[in-house]
Amino acid sequence: MEEKLTCKKCGCEGAQDYPLVTIRTMTVRSGGSTQKYQALGEVLSVNLCPQCIDAWISQRSKPQPQYRKAAKLPLLLIAVAIAVHFLGLEGLIRWVLCLLFGGFGIAVAVSEITRIKRETAEISAGKGKFSRDHMIEELAAALLPAKHQDAHLTYLLRKRVLDEKQLYTLSREYGISGRKLASIRSYLLTTPESEVNKGLEEPQLPEKKKGFFKTRNS
Numbered sequence: 001m002e003e004k005l006t007c008k009k010c011g012c013e014g015a016q017d018y019p020l021v022t023i024r025t026m027t028v029r030s031g032g033s034t035q036k037y038q039a040l041g042e043v044l045s046v047n048l049c050p051q052c053i054d055a056w057i058s059q060r061s062k063p064q065p066q067y068r069k070a071a072k073l074p075l076l077l078i079a080v081a082i083a084v085h086f087l088g089l090e091g092l093i094r095w096v097l098c099l100l101f102g103g104f105g106i107a108v109a110v111s112e113i114t115r116i117k118r119e120t121a122e123i124s125a126g127k128g129k130f131s132r133d134h135m136i137e138e139l140a141a142a143l144l145p146a147k148h149q150d151a152h153l154t155y156l157l158r159k160r161v162l163d164e165k166q167l168y169t170l171s172r173e174y175g176i177s178g179r180k181l182a183s184i185r186s187y188l189l190t191t192p193e194s195e196v197n198k199g200l201e202e203p204q205l206p207e208k209k210k211g212f213f214k215t216r217n218s
């Protein structure tokens, strides 16, 4: 008998099972440098219906709600610039500070508008990194915990991690080390399904870095 799966988002029946692989990323800042450590997290499943996936893609392809969210920082910076103008500081300092905050605010606004325009156009067209699979991963991430202890969690479709040809794409989409992804892929291929979640280590950083892979310094 076919099992009826319930959608995690809307609760309706007729959902599909999407096996996921969680990647845990710990960011450690010390002495002005930032280091990222990544490890395999839980392997789990999320059930989603096609209607919720379509609705998510349609919502994400609309620029207006994202403009509203992205406007907060530029507006704050411009408000600071206006406040500085009325602080009664000496002429030159006042103008330099106004230009600095105002200019930064405008620069942030322009870069955010450009990014949102590009992203929403790519999502509508299903182009760039915004394939349907990527959007399913996004929706799953919106419904699942974003953090485990201090580690940020990224959810990848298991079928993409197992597809060797997609590892480079995944690495670019999410900033995950390609070598780490390759080692996770071979772990998943060689470990029985029932054993996969048994060998996971708890993230203990920065002293105990076992299981984590240093990806880059920045």
Ligand SMILES: [Zn+2]
Binding pocket: 007, 008, 009, 010, 011, 012, 048, 049, 050, 051, 052, 053
């Ligand atoms: Zn649904």
